[in-house]
Amino acid sequence: MKKTLIERTELTSAASSITFSSIPADFTDLLVVTSLRSDRVAATENLVFRLNGDATNQNTRLLRGDGSSASSFTNTSPIIGILPTANSTSNTFDSSSIYIPNYAGSAAKSFSADTVSENNATTAYQHIVAGLYNDTDAVTSITLTTSNASNFEQYSSATLFGISS
Amino acid sequence: MSDTPVKVVIDLSKPKGQRETIVALTADEIAERDAQAAQAETDRLAQVAADEAKAADAQAGRDALVALGLTEAQINALIG
Numbered sequence: 490m491k492k493t494l495i496e497r498t499e500l501t502s503a504a505s506s507i508t509f510s511s512i513p514a515d516f517t518d519l520l521v522v523t524s525l526r527s528d529r530v531a532a533t534e535n536l537v538f539r540l541n542g543d544a545t546n547q548n549t550r551l552l553r554g555d556g557s558s559a560s561s562f563t564n565t566s567p568i569i570g571i572l573p574t575a576n577s578t579s580n581t582f583d584s585s586s587i588y589i590p591n592y593a594g595s596a597a598k599s600f601s602a603d604t605v606s607e608n609n610a611t612t613a614y615q616h617i618v619a620g621l622y623n624d625t626d627a628v629t630s631i632t633l634t635t636s637n638a639s640n641f642e643q644y645s646s647a648t649l650f651g652i653s654s
Numbered sequence: 655m656s657d658t659p660v661k662v663v664i665d666l667s668k669p670k671g672q673r674e675t676i677v678a679l680t681a682d683e684i685a686e687r688d689a690q691a692a693q694a695e696t697d698r699l700a701q702v703a704a705d706e707a708k709a710a711d712a713q714a715g716r717d718a719l720v721a722l723g724l725t726e727a728q729i730n731a732l733i734g
Contacts, residue, residue, distance in 0.1 A: 511667035638691035
């Protein structure tokens with residue numbers, strides 16, 4: 490198995506979303522690694538992960554630990570985790586990875602993710618995610634954004650790798 | 655200085671070094687973003703209500719078992 494860096498971006502100023510577009514079909518799988526922080530003034534902000542810009546065709550099952558309890562739930566929106574916010578420890582960024590096998594195929598696309606919000610406090614969120622993007626089109630774009638209209642802060646970064654056999 | 659939110663687009667069809675553009679959101683995109691935020695808050699409140707209802711049901715069930723004469727240890731052995 491070979492992992493190839495396709496592109497990495499680090500924000501020089503706040504932005505509402507990061508999109509990798511025109512993803513080449515040259516690989517078997519894709520891996521996205523993030524280090525993101527939201528400027529939302531609230532306890533949490535959701536990390537939203539969209540394939541092909543589609544906000545509706547995606548379902549996820551999440552297992553969550555928050556530092557004191559565990560829970561699980563299903564999302565019909567493309568939320569895959571929680572980001573550190575303006576209320577979190579300064580200069581902390583999330584640590585998340587999302588794996589999309591067979592992204593260029595013609596079957597529905599599954600994906601998995603593990604996401605950690607990072608916070609030097611009792612409460613921080615970790616998720617393990619199983620997801621399905623129920624569309625037969627090849628994945629050609631990936632968008633990372635938030636669900637509460639906040640921005641990713643400066644120095645947030647996202648990296649896209651291609652995995653080949 | 656504008657407060658219009660921006661998005662970062664990395665077009666992988668372009669050569670390295672020319673891929674990244676920063677684009678101001680359109681009025682439609684801002685409206686969609688605000689609508690999603692409203693929906694997210696609705697979903698959050700619904701989840702909070704569901705969690706509270708579940709916790710209340712769990713406590714009511716536990717109280718009913720106590721009323722039947724079970725000890726806390728017996729209840730914990732049954733349902734954790």
